[in-house]
Structure formats: C-alpha cells, structure tokens
Amino acid sequence: MPELATFGETMLRLSPPGDEPVETAGTFEVHAAGAESNVAVAAQRLGVESTWLSKLPESPPGRRVLAALRQHGVEPAVVLTEEGRQGTYYLESADPPRGRTVTYDREGAAVRTATAAELPTGRIERADVFHTTGITPALSATLATTTADLLELAQEADTTTAFDLNYRSKLWSPEAARETVTDLLDLVDRFVVADRDAERVLGLTGSPVETAERLDADHDFETVVVTRGDEGAVAVHDGQTHEQPAVPAGNAHPVGTGDAFVGGYLASRLQGGSVPDALAYGTATAALKRTVPGDAAVVTPAAVERALADATGGIER
Amino acid sequence: MPELATFGETMLRLSPPGDEPVETAGTFEVHAAGAESNVAVAAQRLGVESTWLSKLPESPPGRRVLAALRQHGVEPAVVLTEEGRQGTYYLESADPPRGRTVTYDREGAAVRTATAAELPTGRIERADVFHTTGITPALSATLATTTADLLELAQEADTTTAFDLNYRSKLWSPEAARETVTDLLDLVDRFVVADRDAERVLGLTGSPVETAERLDADHDFETVVVTRGDEGAVAVHDGQTHEQPAVPAGNAHPVGTGDAFVGGYLASRLQGGSVPDALAYGTATAALKRTVPGDAAVVTPAAVERALADATGGIER
Amino acid sequence: MPELATFGETMLRLSPPGDEPVETAGTFEVHAAGAESNVAVAAQRLGVESTWLSKLPESPPGRRVLAALRQHGVEPAVVLTEEGRQGTYYLESADPPRGRTVTYDREGAAVRTATAAELPTGRIERADVFHTTGITPALSATLATTTADLLELAQEADTTTAFDLNYRSKLWSPEAARETVTDLLDLVDRFVVADRDAERVLGLTGSPVETAERLDADHDFETVVVTRGDEGAVAVHDGQTHEQPAVPAGNAHPVGTGDAFVGGYLASRLQGGSVPDALAYGTATAALKRTVPGDAAVVTPAAVERALADATGGIER
Amino acid sequence: MPELATFGETMLRLSPPGDEPVETAGTFEVHAAGAESNVAVAAQRLGVESTWLSKLPESPPGRRVLAALRQHGVEPAVVLTEEGRQGTYYLESADPPRGRTVTYDREGAAVRTATAAELPTGRIERADVFHTTGITPALSATLATTTADLLELAQEADTTTAFDLNYRSKLWSPEAARETVTDLLDLVDRFVVADRDAERVLGLTGSPVETAERLDADHDFETVVVTRGDEGAVAVHDGQTHEQPAVPAGNAHPVGTGDAFVGGYLASRLQGGSVPDALAYGTATAALKRTVPGDAAVVTPAAVERALADATGGIER
Amino acid sequence: MPELATFGETMLRLSPPGDEPVETAGTFEVHAAGAESNVAVAAQRLGVESTWLSKLPESPPGRRVLAALRQHGVEPAVVLTEEGRQGTYYLESADPPRGRTVTYDREGAAVRTATAAELPTGRIERADVFHTTGITPALSATLATTTADLLELAQEADTTTAFDLNYRSKLWSPEAARETVTDLLDLVDRFVVADRDAERVLGLTGSPVETAERLDADHDFETVVVTRGDEGAVAVHDGQTHEQPAVPAGNAHPVGTGDAFVGGYLASRLQGGSVPDALAYGTATAALKRTVPGDAAVVTPAAVERALADATGGIER
C-alpha cells in the first residue's frame, strides 16, 4: 500500500447539536478536527496507509483525538507531553443570516512547540507523500521552522511533498501568510490553493485557470491545483491544464470539504491515478464529505466511485 | 368498522440519528418496518380495523415489533416461535451524493417458515380486504407458497384481495419476481404497482396511463393502480381511467411512502370512497408520511382531509 | 441603560425533537414561550434593561420559566401564587403538508387572575417603554381589565406604551378581539400589527402601506408599524411613511419571529435609533430569530449589525 | 381469555432525565401514568384481556396517552371530547435528602366530567372484573358519582369489583376520603389498601394482619388485601389470613409499584390462581416494576415466574 | 435583601454523560463551574442578592458562562475582553477504582489578568459580604495581588470578608499556598477551611475542633469554620465552639458540595441566622447539592428547610 505522512494540529471541535447556539447549549458534540489529519483520514479510507505526526498532551482530551483518528485506520505518530494543552474550537452552525461561527480556543496547544528533532520523522522519510498546510506555520514561530524543516527532510528523502495553502484569517494576516508561505513553496511538489486564498494571500486575481497557470509558471511545482469552492478544481501538470467540475451535493456539513478534496486527490495519485483522475476523485470525495457530520470524510472507495458515476452520468445524458 | 387483514414480514429498522453514518454511530434509532404492517398502520389510523398476520420470534426484539404496531391500534395476529430470528435492517440517510443506504439483515427471519396452516387465517376470512405485497414471496419458497395459499383462501372467503408488487432488487431478480408474481395476479382484485417496477419486472414501458390500461386489459383486476413516485397515481377501474396528481410535500422521510399510499387508498375504499376519492386520499396520506420519521404513517383522518383541502385549494384558486 | 417593562403570559412550550409527532414522542424539548417575554428577551440582549411582569405558580414549572428568562438577563417581576397552574403548549413541527401544529394547554393559568393592584407596577412607571400584546386581554376578563389599567398607569407615568395586536384565533373571535382592542388603542403610542391581523380583526384590506396610513390617520399613535411576514415592515411616524424589506433568512424556527421584530425595533428606538433605523434593526433581529431553536431570539448587537450589513450590502452592490 | 375493565384518569408524566431538576431541564421524558391504566397494562401483559374506560381530549397529547396504553395491548374504551384538557404531572427524582417531587397539573382534565351515561359501560358488564381506585372519586364530584354508578352497574352485571383505596393527600383530606370511600365499600368485592392509608384514612392503627382482619370483619368483601410497601402483603379471604413477603428488588423506579401489585394479583386470580398464588404473583410483579422506567410494569409471565422462583429459592436455601 | 459579592474564575465544565470516559465520549455535558460563582448561586437562590465579579472573553463560551449564572438570578459584574480564553475542565466520573478524574484546561484564561482597577469594585463596597477563595490567588501573580487588593478594599468599605482556603494541588504546592494565603488571612473575617486542607497547607494536624480553635486563637477572625467532608462542620465564633453533623445524603454529584456549604452558611448569616443556624443551613445545602447534576446547588429555601427538618427528626427519634 502506498504511504502518506501528514503533520499539523488536530483540535477537539465542540459543537452544539443542530443549530443551537453555544450560549444556550446543554451539550456539545465532540469531533476531532485538523486539516492535515482530515487529509490523512480521507486518504487512509481510500486505500493509502496514512499517518499523522503531531504533539499532544498526555491527557484524556489528547487521547480523545488519538481515538478519533485511529477509528478510521490512521496511525498517529505523536509525541506525548506534559506541557501544553489540547486545542479546541467551538463551532456554531445555522442558516443565514446567522450562518456558521468558529471560535478558536487553540492558544497554548502542545503542538506549538513541536520540533523536527523530536518528531518521528522516519515516517516522513519512508512515506511516498508528505503533506502539510499553511495552518501549521501560522500557529507559532517554532512550527513555522518545523514545517520548513520537515518539507526539506522530505525532499531529501525523495518523498513527494504536498501543501495546501489553507489561509486562516483568524490566525494571521495575508501579508504574514504570504511572507512565510512564499519561502516554503520552493519545497513543495504538489501545491493546492483555494482561488479566494490565491487572491487574498498571493494576490492572484485572475480566473482559476489563470491563477493555476500563473502559479505553475512562477514555481517549480510538479502539480498545482486551484479549488473553486462548490465549483470544482483546476490543475496544471506537465504543461497541461485540467478542469474538473464539482459533483453536486448538499451542504449540511461543509467543514472539512477542502481537506476531503486533498485526501481524495492524493489517494488517487498515490494509487496511480492521472491528474484528471485525481481531480475527479478529490471532487467526489469532497461532495460526499458535505453530507457527513464532523470534520472527517467517512467515505469508501465504492461510495466515491458511485458519486463519480452519478455525476458523470448526469452530464452525459 | 370495515376490516383489513395483511400478511408479511416486519423488521426492526436501525438507523443512526440524522445523517450520521452507521460506521460511526453511537446509537441507532429503532422503528418497526414492514410494507404490509405499514399499510395496516395507515389504514387503522384512518378508520379501518386492521390486523397483521405474521410469525415472530418469542424474544425482546420480537416484542418490540408487536409494541410498535399495537401503539397505532393495529392488532397483530402472530405465531410466536422459538425458531428463527427477528429480521432487521440498517438505514443510513443523507443528502446526495451519499443518499440513502439500506443494508438488509433479514436472513433467517422467523417469518420465512410461516405456513397458511399455522397462521390465524380466520382473520383473513372475516376481513373485507386482504393485502400483501411482492416482498413476501421473495423471502423464501415457503413464503411464496404461503402467499398464494392466503390469496386463494381470501378469494374463497369472498375477501377482496389487494397486492402491491413492491419489487426489491436486493431480494430477487426481475425475472424471478416476474415468474412468481405472474402466477399470483389471477388471485388479485386490487393491484398496485409503481411505474418503475412495472417496467423493470413486468416489462411495461409506456406511460403510467398506458401501463395501467394495459394491466387492466391483460388481467381480471377489480382495480389497477400505477403510482408515479412524487407525481401521483393512475387507476383503471370499471373501464374508466382516473389520474391523481401528487400532493406537494417535503421529502425528509420518504421510506414507507408507497405503503402509506396503499393504506390511505384501501382505507378510503373500505369506507365507501370511490376510486378517485381513494386515489386522492392515498396521495394525501403518502404526502403526510414523507414528513414523519420512521416507517409508519402517523396520520389522522383530519390531517389527511386538511392536506387534501390545501392541495385542492391550491389548484382551484 | 434605557428600560423596558412588559406584561403577559409565558408558557412552557413542549415540543418533540425534530419533526417527531407528539403522539409518538419519547421526550419533549422545553422552552419558555410568551409574546411579551420574548420581546423582553430580545430587547435585553440588544442593550435595553428589560423586565417582565406576570403571575406564576410557586412550583418547579413556574421556576422553569423564571430561569429561562433570567438566563438572557431579563429580570422577572412576578407575583408568585399557590393558585392556578403553569400554562403550556405542545408544538409539533414538520414540512408541509403536515406543517406546524399548536395545541394550547393554557386554561387555568395563574396569570389569568393577575390584577394591576398586585403587580409590581413601579417597574412600569420607571420604565421608558411599557409593552404588551393583544394576547393578554384575550386570556380572561380580569386580564382585559388589567391590560387597560396598566396602559393607563403607564400613560400617567409618562412611560411610552407599545402594543402588538397579535391576534390568536384559538383564543377569541375577530369580533371579540376588535371590540376589546379598539378600546385599548387610545392608550397606545407605538402600535404594531401584522397585515393579516389588520385585515382579520380591524377590517383593513388595503396594502400594508395603505393599512399603516389609515391606522395613523384614525388614531393618535406616535408610530404605527405594519409587518408583512417574510416581507418586511411599513411604519408611519410623524407624517412620514417608511418601508423596510425583510432580511433574507432560513425558516427553521419561525415561532417568535414577530416578537423578535418588536424587541429589535423597540431596542433601537430606546437607544436613539430613528424609525427607519428601528425598522431595519427589528427586521434583522427577526431574520436571526428564524435560525434559533425555541421562542427566544438569542441574538447579539454584533450579530444584528452583521445581518444588516449583509442585507444592505446585497442590495447596494 | 378472562377480561378486566378499569376506569380512571391517565395523565402524561413529564420527568427530566436522571436526577435533573425541572427548573433546569432541557427535556422532559414522557410517559402515560394513571393508577387504573397501570393496572390494566400489568394485567394485559400477564394474560388478561384488559380495557380502560375514560374520557380524553381529542388532541395530540390525548392521542399520546392512547398510544402508550395500546403499545402494551390494552384496548382503551374512551370518550373523546373537545372540552377539558389532558392532565399532566411533573416528576423530579433524586436521592435523599432531595427525594422525589410530584407537581400535579391535572386541574380541568377532560375526565372530570365523565358520566356513566356517556361511557361504554358494556365493557364493564361483559368483564370478569371491574377495577377502579380511590383517586377517581377524589378528582371531582361528578367522578365521585360516576365511580359509584359504575361499581353498582358492575355489581348488577355480576362483574366482580376491585378497588384500591390509593389515598392522595394532594387531592383531598383523609376525612373527605373516608366519607366518600366508606360509601363505596359496600359495592366492592376485592379491596386493596396500603397499611399507611388504612391508618391515615380509615383510622386502623394495628398491624397489617390486624388491619386486614378488621376490614374483613367490618365489611362484606370477597377478599381484602393490605399491602406493606417493600414488605409484602396480607390477605384475608374466606376466613383465612395469608401473608406474603416482598420479593427483594432495587428501587430505581418505584412509581407504579402498587398498581403493578394489583395488576399481578388480579391477573393471577382471573386465571384461576388462589389468593396466596395471587399475592405472590402480585408481589413479584411489583418487584419487577421497581426496575422499569415509567409508570407501566413492562413485565412478562416468564419474568414474573423467574422472579418468584428466585425469591422462593432464596428462602429455601 | 442582603447583598453578597464574590470574585473568582468560572470555567466551562465538559463532562461525558454518565460514566463514559472522555476518550470515547461523543458528547460533553456543559456546566458553568467556579468555586466563587457556585457560592453566589447558592446564596442567591437562598435569598441573598448575589453578584460575581470576574473577567471573561467576549465570545460564545464566555456568554455561556454568563447565561448559566444569570439563570439562577446571580447578576454577573464582569469585564469583557478580547484577550485571553475561557477556561474549561474535563470531568470524568465513575465508581471506584476508576473514580473521578479532573483535567484542568484553564491556562491562559482571561481572568488571570484581572486587576482591582478594572473590576466594578463598587459592587464589593456596597455588599454586606465579599467572598473569594484560595483558588483565585493560585491562578496568577496578578490574581494574587488582585485578591489582596479586593479584600483590603472590602475591609475599608466595612464589607465583611469571607474566604475559603480551597487548596488545589493541581494549581500550586502546599508551601506556595501557605505563603500566599497566610498574608491574606489578616484581611479575612469569616474563614472556612476543609480539615484536610488545614493539615496539608497550614500544618494543623489535630481534630477538626482543635484545628478550628487553634485557627481562632492564632488569628483575628470573626468566625472560623472547619468542614469535615461528609461529616459536618465545626465553627468557633465569639469564643464558642459549635459542632454540626452532616445531613445524610447520596453522593451522585459531589462536585460543588463545599461551595454549596459556604453559600448556605453565608446566606443564613446574612439573613440573621446565628452561627449554629448557619452551620446547619450550610450542611443541608451541601447535602442537597450532592443530588444535583452540575456544579450549581439548585436548591430552594423550602428544600433546605425540609432537609433540616428530616435530619433533625432523624436525630430526635
């Protein structure tokens, strides 16, 4: 089985049932939530042996995170520590105009002090792909260094690197993000970016196709993918541009959709899929995710293929 | 009060709350679910004294089924046995592209060995209508024989017979269904079939009106009804064709809609309604069912009439 | 902080989870529900010191009501009594054609014997605005008198009076409502009425603008507001007519929307907003309420302003 | 199958989950609760065809009561009415010193106006036993008359009458109870009374055996049973005194224990059991009830026999 | 009404339902939990106008704390801030040997930077009693200073000061606690300490009576109270020693028992109770708390008096 290693923070997400406000909630539903572990979960479920490197507090909430990831077959490779806390966030969801409210409570998380020296980096060296996102370097100066160190280490080990820009305005400014991320891009083989992040952070204001082609021109990526929310994705690879429409889907549980896309896309590539195959696979995984509570894409290869068949069918008829 | 007798299997339906997957569910909601008992529930609630003949294990899950039906006033007439299990099915529901997943777990159910000799058939003989569906003969060779025996016994007792083709692709092939059902149709007075089943099983590819008229021409039915999913129903009776549009409704809980239609249709006929009245009544019952969790149509005559008035009103104004 | 006093009945609302029928429900969700206390909750949350005068049984369900209102910062000013019960109502909600069913169980409520003499009317005298609705005088002859007494008392104390007609067909006929309410209108400064109630009770069949202008012409109101369901509101004030479109919103929890409008409208006025400002503020508060379970508008000034900005933005761009 | 008819009020019981106070509860669990219908449920489940006569509002909460009783096979024989409400009560349960708190909300219940003339009394006439309790005449003057009328009617029809004194201090004083009940006792064949009620209401201060023998001496009962809380029961029948120790049991759900005793006792007698047999059967049914949530004794003949065998075994060893 | 002001941190307590481990929990129950606000809740419910001074993040979880306290009538007097987080803790409860596990997650809480200068100290000056505990100075150096400042400010305003030592081994060492607390004791009028804390922190190893008398001899307290877990309390006041046994109670929800004692004790004193009265009142309040889920003592004066009557009765017989 091909192998994927990821690195980043995973929080406990605390969300009132239904559209109840946090202020009046009697209970919170508990999910594990982290961009990189979400990718690992999706990829693992779709046939890739996946691990997630991180640092967690040795505590019941820390173990709650481990259990949540293991349940999907992901094998966490974490440093356990007595220092630092388990990050959380409060998620409140409702129809507009109330919408979705995220309250981060991730200050002081144990992961913020994680260094390449203490992490089990052997898992990155033996992996086929190493993936992380722009959230990780935003969390602390240490993590910015660690992110760069791990990408370098992967490159040296001939492990393909993947990186999703994943800009979070609650963590840093576009300028700070641009400065840090720009330095990292030289270390990235497969780059993924949402078109709105490409605009906000990288200043690329063209169409998704233009953005993807510009990014391809300006960097030495193996592949660049620009995602378009509900509307699908564009990739440039080997001089070719590939466009993939979105698979129609409900939107009950949008959190984690982007990670599901990346997980599906990497899983397909790792199992020999072409770039267009992988775009389609990622798009279908993302569409399925929108229907699943929590952050994790509880999908199966069969479900992804069914979603693809229906979508294709819908177009062909 | 007019009387209805039904015969078939009732399962326990196990469904995770909301759109949670079975794989990650901490709890299952429990409902009783069976096409024929669903019809009995709807008819009982709409003014018909209804019974349900079957065979159940003498066990807590078997008693769970009895309690669920009695709650609506249906009087079960069942053989209790130490042999065989209580059938169940797992139902997972989500928006597309995930959609609805049914995992049957009904192998080895106690009902599969039920014979006419052991069942309390007096309830069929004294009933005004006896109803069963194409699911029952699909479950076992014994049940195929029992189904035929009971329909014959009803005919001999001058009990009107009703039959809903209800094709289930997870139980048998269209060919097997056609072979078994064709033999039964001579014993049927009121035949109900969904247009897609008429096509798949009976090979009738015309419009619903054409299908209904062809079925009427080829058989000696008192009435034939072809249902059209959300779109209503067509009946041919006494040489006349009647078309009934659907009552607009949400679609939160579609499972059991067809049975609610039949329950409402038979209830109306049994209380003196004309065929067009009964089509309208069945259609409104089905529309209400789509809004009720579980398999049972938790309706009242007043609610059905309100739904009909609104639907008619909407058209007339 | 400006002060608001309200007077009326608050019930315990018992509602099955989701779209479960009352008949099959294993649990009821519990909320406090009353038009006037709903207004107090919304206004309190939006920056107005609000109280609610009433009479409650000295009992656990009576205390349940107090806790529900205090939770939002409203300070109840109630007479506790050993006589009379805590009113309740059963609320069943589903998509059409089942729709929403209200079963009142408010006969014999303790509040029905409340008199001005026993209530802590000092709270009305020191308030800036006193608000009640047409539900209160419908509940008993005593309460009809008390309503008039309190409005008079407010006028004498130079407390601005506000009144929402709020016609309830399950409590009285349009004729009875008209007779009682007409006598009260001379005591009202800020009158609010839904356009369908203006037609049913007051016989005003024109457009909302016509209705508002007619009401303004016929009475000596400081302001008259006619609300139009999802469609916004019209006010006439100081010889000028102001129209306010609705803020687009989901409709998951419509109960209490009108009260949220009044709460937002009065809160804005009490904090120096102009009539158009207040209409906008009320409309946004109402839109937010539609997304919150229960009767209470769990809003914040920031959320209202965000909703307004989005709505305005949508129109201006 | 032998037949039992009962008459009385059944309320909806609203209880917070676990030991949560009503004041802070977000949900209430819903159960049907009435002394006489509890007896009918126990007897029906133990092999007696049981009905319950009453008067209910035609409303969702009224239908909730019907569904709860039908679920156990009891066939309600009720008058449905537009007048009067569905009685409820709030039950809060905790360890000492908080203990159990009952808040009745049964004023104005539809049943309070029920007369013998409107009830389906044919069910009493054809029954083998007719049962009611001292709660019923406490509810209204009309019901006091109706209770007497029904007991007389039963006597005239040669239906054995059973009556459980069941004193409720929240409904009337011991003196009022004594006056009303004394008049009824001439109409009673099988009298059941808790020893503490015999003392409080009837002024009998001796041991349970003395109380039972005194009651037997002073009246013309077929059988008199004095129950002793957890400690069992004493019967006098045909000049003989029978003592029955309690079956050891947990006490998680004591509400309804006395009714379970009566249901088991009558079921045994109706199926040919001797008085000592019936005492044992009733005691075991009561012990099982203490372990079942809600008011209803969800028992089976097999479970009762197992409980009896264990209890006997415990004594024999 | 007498007035009480308190100061300290209130956390959100996250606890799995029942005895589920945090590691496998799908939901957390949410309660507000803080020693000083617990005291305010108990005192408010028992007839004292109570406030709680603190500093909270302006966020949904911060508002959740406010709502929880307001629900009981406590009026929070808090500084809202954009800096710092809402502290939480995870509580896991089970029978021995698993027992109860507390995982604090209170690092970085907004309250840790609270200074006397920014708090609404007018509430302390006008109060009759100001209360805080040894938890507060343990949380940060700033809070140690603030605690001393507020006690001084109270003394200057002639507000009686109350202080519960409340040692928390997860926050500081006994030595650190002793050093900080010793400096505060000169500012305290009413001192409360658990006997095990008196031993661990203050090195007083005698019996509770000896400990109380030694504390009284060594300091200038108005009253000193030593609590003995389930076993009651000892007070020395005005040269007299008073012993109070515990009220027997279940132990389903022990968290918050000590705070309930203090709340009841202060409420009684503030309403004119003697020291023995107040000990009894506090003990009964604590007994009731053990039966209530969450940290708050959801009690009423009537329930406390009932518990006292039962306990006294038990002794007198």
Place this chain on the structure above:
Amino acid sequence: MPELATFGETMLRLSPPGDEPVETAGTFEVHAAGAESNVAVAAQRLGVESTWLSKLPESPPGRRVLAALRQHGVEPAVVLTEEGRQGTYYLESADPPRGRTVTYDREGAAVRTATAAELPTGRIERADVFHTTGITPALSATLATTTADLLELAQEADTTTAFDLNYRSKLWSPEAARETVTDLLDLVDRFVVADRDAERVLGLTGSPVETAERLDADHDFETVVVTRGDEGAVAVHDGQTHEQPAVPAGNAHPVGTGDAFVGGYLASRLQGGSVPDALAYGTATAALKRTVPGDAAVVTPAAVERALADATGGIER
C-alpha cells in the same frame, strides 16, 4: 513492543439506554463486543501490539466493528466477505429481580465459515502470544476445526497459546463443550477458566485452588488460572500456587470483565511481569472494566497502577 494475536467473533451489541426494556426502547446504544477482541483491546491499551483475526461482512455494520476496535489501537486482520451477516446481540440491564438479559442474534454470522486457510495467519506466527476462547469453537463445526488449526499453527510457530474456556450455555451444552474443549487443551499453554465453568463443563467441584492444582496436574499447561467472579483469581505456574484477591469495584458494567482480566494478565506477562504480577494486573484491569460502559476495557497503564496501589494500600493500612 510484544505482540498478541487473537481470533474470534465480534458482535454489535445493541442495548437500550439505562434500564429501559428492549420492548419499549426508542434507541439502542451500539458497542462492539467479542471476548477475543475485548482481550485485544485491553492488551493493546496496556502496551501490547494487538491484532484480531476474524471474518466480517463487507457492510456498514461490519465496518462499525472495525472502527470500534481500531479506535483503541487494535489492528484488525480480517477477511471481508459478501457472504454471511454481522452478528448482534441485545443486552437489557436492570437491578434484580429483572437483572440482565442477553438475546443473541448471531446465527449466520460471516465468521462461522472462517477457515485457517483464508485467515492472515502470518499475524499469529509472528506474535508472542495467540489467544482465543471456548466461544469460538461453539459457533460452528468449521470454527471448531479452525480453532484447533490455529492453535496448532501457533504451537508450530513457537507462539505461546492462551485459551479462556468461557462457557456459554446459550451456544452449547456442557457435554458438547467438554468434548470439544478437551481436545484443544493439549494445544494450550496458558489456560484460564472461571471456577463455575470448571465445575459445569469440566466437572471440577473443589475450591478454586484445588481446581487450579488439579488442572495443572492433569495437563501440560505453562500456567493455569482459575478466576472467581468478584473474588479474584488463583494461578498455578511452575509448581507454585498464587492467589490474588479482587480489587474492590462498583458493578455498573460487568459485561467484559473476564476479558479485561485476561487482557491485563497477558499484557503483564508479555511485558515481563511474573505470574503474581500478572494476576494483580489482570485483577485491577477487570475492576476498572466494571466501571466502563460497553464491552471494551477503556483503561490506561496509569489507571491500572493507581487501582493496584489503592488496593494494596487498602490492605496494608
């Protein structure tokens, strides 16, 4: 890390919340439950790399089992199949005399056809210990053969074998069990048996010590352990007899206690513990299990050591 391989059936356990009967349950809680996977879970959590060999249906309920085990870090090594169902059982729990009721629904489970040839037996060969129980050969003739085959295969690979007799009267008679198990005992190194099973199945009627010594004398075991319910365990190893008292514990969740003992015992041995160490470790693990909902022993090495320290402490004082 040492390695453990286990083999057997894992069911989905369906249990109503609390002490609700199956017959009236609206929901079932879902847990994975199997003697051998329970052992794997306990051992994995206590430091042993554990796997579980089995055969599961390729279906949502089959995946539910996988997720449940993976959550604890166990790596399932299963054959997925389209044939056969996912076994379940219904568990109803209450105080006596109702007690605990198990209704197996495991007929036709996919595992019943599992053969050594199709299973990934490499996992057994490379493990340090292979464990199975007497439940497995009771399930089908095929599984009886497979059990013997796997034990032989383990022996040949120098993998230590462990076997827990685990007699289930609902699966076979004591005679059938004795016949099958006796043949297997020659292949077993570490034998575990409950004293009541030793009596029922093996006819050994002495004290646990006598039973253990007799078993040691009659077979060629490395170690024999006889467990005594709540009372601890006795081992004979290397000619020495070791007695271990039970760790005092609540009994809220007894199902799975025996498996927790075996898991703890094997984990200790596999990590170098002596036989007395392992008995103590197993006993503490079992005590903790009694406090955890579900079948799995959600323990940590720290919790086991704490339980041991407390128990020892309790004895030493």
